[in-house]
Amino acid sequence: MTQTNRWHLVAAVLMTLTVLIHVFLGGPEVMDPIRASTLDPLVIAVTNVVWHAITLLLAIFAVALFWLSRHANRPLWALVLAMQVGFALIFLGYGIADLGTIWPMSQWVIFLGIPALMLMGERTRA
Numbered sequence: 020m021t022q023t024n025r026w027h028l029v030a031a032v033l034m035t036l037t038v039l040i041h042v043f044l045g046g047p048e049v050m051d052p053i054r055a056s057t058l059d060p061l062v063i064a065v066t067n068v069v070w071h072a073i074t075l076l077l078a079i080f081a082v083a084l085f086w087l088s089r090h091a092n093r094p095l096w097a098l099v100l101a102m103q104v105g106f107a108l109i110f111l112g113y114g115i116a117d118l119g120t121i122w123p124m125s126q127w128v129i130f131l132g133i134p135a136l137m138l139m140g141e142r143t144r145a
Contacts, residue, residue: 021089021090023088023089024087024088024089024140024143024144025088025140026136026137026139026140026143027084027087027088027136027137027140028084028085028088029136030084030088030133030136030137030140031081031084031085031087031088033129033132033133033136034077034080034081034084034133035081037077037081037129037133038074038077038078038081041073041074041077042074046070049070050066050067050070053066054067076102080099080102080103080133083095083098083099084099084133084137087099087137087140088140091144096137096141099137100134100137100138103130103131103133103134104130104131104134106126106127106130107126107127107130107131107134108127110124110125110126110127110130111127114127
């Protein structure tokens with residue numbers, strides 16, 4: 020039987036919490052005002068697609084991390100890690116460029132924290 024990688028398991032649980040926060044807190048905070056706005060309906064529709072695509076990606080990350088907690092898969096691990104670091108860089112970049120600070124959009128913390136756990140998981144697996 021394969022031993023559980025606890026670092027990856029903790030990362031999976033945190034990603035699952037991230038999905039729930041995204042859906043139940045982020046949706047009302049971000050998407051409800053956009054949907055209620057006078058933006059062009061096409062802009063609203065594209066925003067809906069992007070929001071739900073991100074939801075899907077976050078859920079896939081959670082499933083992948085649960086898988087990685089029981090199975091070594093270096094390409095999957097590298098993909099999930101790279102995408103999350105990329106998300107962190109996007110939040111940091113737009114926070115600085117558009118808001119002048121990284122703190123209003125602090126999602127970068129989780130998108131760097133989970134890869135840190137993943138790195139620890141790989142270190143203990145080796």
